[in-house]
Amino acid sequence: MKKICNCLIIILVAVGIICGIVSAGNKTRHVVINDYAACTDLKQMHERAQFIVEGYFMPSTGTWNMARDDFDTSKESQKYYTEGLLYPFNVESVFKGSVPDTITIIQRHTDNYSGKTTVDDNYFDIDFYKKYIVFLYYNEEFDHYYAGFVPWAIKVENEVVYLEGVNEKSIIEDTITGNNYQAVLNVICP
């Protein structure tokens, strides 16, 4: 009887170990990797942006599906949902291009291409009490401004600036000389 019990225990342990190994082997992960436009220094950001403005974001007025119908951009996609957050932006200074006093900026927030929602790697929470310098493009069809590359926003706090929305801030750290506001202005409005 004791022998049978021991055998059963050994079999159960062995089955447990095998099941553990099999289930560990079957563990999976879902990832989304994007190829996005990026700049490595402030001069490049200045050159590439259509518009560079300074001002304040207002709280988001809503969302917009950036995923459009594959063959008709005027319609939103019925298959996918990429959430863009819409913010009114009060323009205080214009460093490049010509824009109205208030514009609408869209910020890429999440995407959902396979039923799983993923937050954009470059997303950042906007501080409505702080001034921003933003580098933008204009979408004529929908009359909103958007980020055509990352990083695209610099937060200004007194005379100190902070780069927003980059995972590896070292990309352009050198060019935000000492996080100095004036040094940034020297590059974007020489």
Next chain:
Amino acid sequence: MKSIIKKVVCLLVAIVLCDQTVYAYSSVKARVANKTITYKFGSFTEGIVNKWYLKYAWQNALSDWPNAYSRITVVQSSSTSNTLGMMNESSSYLYGSTEMDFYLTSGHIYYFFGKLNVGNPDITNTNVARSAANHELGHLLGIADLNSGNAIMNVNRNRSSIYVPQTDDVNGVIATYTTWGN
């Protein structure tokens, strides 16, 4: 005795440091098994509207990788769920995107969907589309994004002039499969 041990340790550290070769690539565990990309194409047409230039970009990229490194194989199969297609994301900084599912233990990708973003106005440039397609295939071969360097994986590359895999990219693929196995 202590000083001899110290010297030996220093010598070993020096040898190890001198032996390090600096590469720009960054490899990851998730990769297609046996350097083989098995795929089917998604839809590129609807009615009279077509986006064939994106399919050509994928086709070029599917030749570019085996040309750059002959051990890479591509297999078209109607029975696979792995798809190379397109997306239409407006007002976006994306050129392309790849979603993939892989086993944590082996790192083998068992499902992927690579997409070129027709909503990015730059992608109508043939080289830019090809560059984006090669970049996405690079992810399937286990290499990660870079912020600099002469590489298809550099997100800041000039997509008009760097549109095929570079030496650094091939080194990255070799390192990936050497490190993690086929």
